[in-house]
Amino acid sequence: MSIKVLVVDDSPLIRGVLTEILNAAPDIKVVGTAEDAHDARDKIKSLNPDVLTLDIEMPGMNGISFLKNLMRLRPMPVVMVSTLTAEGAPATLKALEYGAVDYLAKPKVDVANALNHYKDELHEKVRVAASARVRAKTEKAISANVSHLIKLDSLTYLPNHVITIGASTGGTEAIKEVVKLLPTNCPPVVVTQHIPAAFSTSFAARLNENAKVTVHEATHGQKLVKGNVYIAPGDDHLTISRTIDGYICRLDKDAPVNRHRPAVDKLFDSVAVATKGRATGVLLTGMGADGAKGLLNLKNAGCHTIAQDEATSVVWGMPGAAVELNAAAQVLALQDITACMLKAASKAR
Incomplete structure (x- = not known):
């Protein structure tokens, strides 16, 4: 049984590259892509993915706000795929606080080639996320x-x-x-x-x-x-x-x-x-x-x-x-x- 993944990113290029990389793994299948939070919400309902890859910066509702709502209403494994910089670190740490399982760097330049260097790491993180214990936050x-x-x-x-x-x-x-x-x-x-x-x-x-x-x-x-x-x-x-x-x-x-x-x-x-x-x-x-x-x-x-x-x-x-x-x-x-x-x-x- 393949791990079903929904790729959420506002960039068509990134969506395409991530889909190609993930589908290269024999046990992972991208069942859909979404360009923003609204699109992602609808496709989570219709496609029922096992794992979400999520960008932080998106138009309308950003990835952090979307993640916060998602983990409150429908907790599921999420891997953040975003540009990892010192300036962006607080946002990714906030995503982990809200329940994201892990994160992967999105390169700033030559995205398609650079992301391929992280192929094995992305596969591993998605596999781990699929088996992770994800639950709504409680006090x-x-x-x-x-x-x-x-x-x-x-x-x-x-x-x-x-x-x-x-x-x-x-x-x-x-x-x-x-x-x-x-x-x-x-x-x-x-x-x-x-x-x-x-x-x-x-x-x-x-x-x-x-x-x-x-x-x-x-x-x-x-x-x-x-x-x-x-x-x-x-x-x-x-x-x-x-x-x-x-x-x-x-x-x-x-x-x-x-x-x-x-x-x-x-x-x-x-x-x-x-x-x-x-x-x-x-x-x-x-x-x-x-x-x-x-x-x-x-x-x-x-x-x-x-x-x-x-x-x-x-x-x-x-x-x-x-x-x-x-x-x-x-x-x-x-x-x-x-x-x-x-x-x-x-x-x-």
Whole structure:
């Protein structure tokens, strides 16, 4: 059974190129195209696609407004296909907040040839989207987490402890839900999210606006301080090392690991070595297996390890791979992770 795709873009050229690229996959079939939100709404009803590819900038109702309405009325998997620039990053992050599963860069020049370079990536993202867990937004899970954290205000954290988090597809929102409830006295948190270089600055700034703690895009040599979160820049591996003054961030452009830079495994491995077991590792939603072996290395080093459960993951690839390796001491719903990782980092565990 082929994955049915509806391509939504105001450019006839882009619609044609995306249709050709997607139809080249034996298990994907473009069942229709739409030039604007009104056209898309009608064709979703008549064609019942499994996945939507959606541009952000369209005439009339833009892609973000259309997506917001769609996810409220008829939640379905959406892959944003739009120009990924630093200026456009907030809009794409907003699309992920509203429920888009993933995104792909639309090149600015020589569109037809350039898009063909992303053919395999687009096929993979559509396949993942087709199997992703897409649901309407609710406040229930967030409220549950708040009730947990009320009891954690007076925790005393273990000295020289670090919390480390890895994520990919669906991770920008999952990380936000974990970070937004962290108390200002929590141990330092280092994070690798698979994200383009143009997005990481906006992602860190957006997290900072939603959190009590201070969130940074990590810089080379930056010292880890309690009550602070450090996000790997897009296209840089983030690791940590121990100095006489404590832990510091290190950035490098070594070869991708598991096809990714930044890579979760690389961060987790460095935390296992630098902290000698004084860390808590958390692996959240994401496709692939990056971070699974790293989480196992953390566990073997004496660290407490947590994987997000299948029910609350957008894609249970990375955490699922960790569970298969028996790398996670706990497998938890997203709404329970903040409380449990803080307990693990405290003297109360």
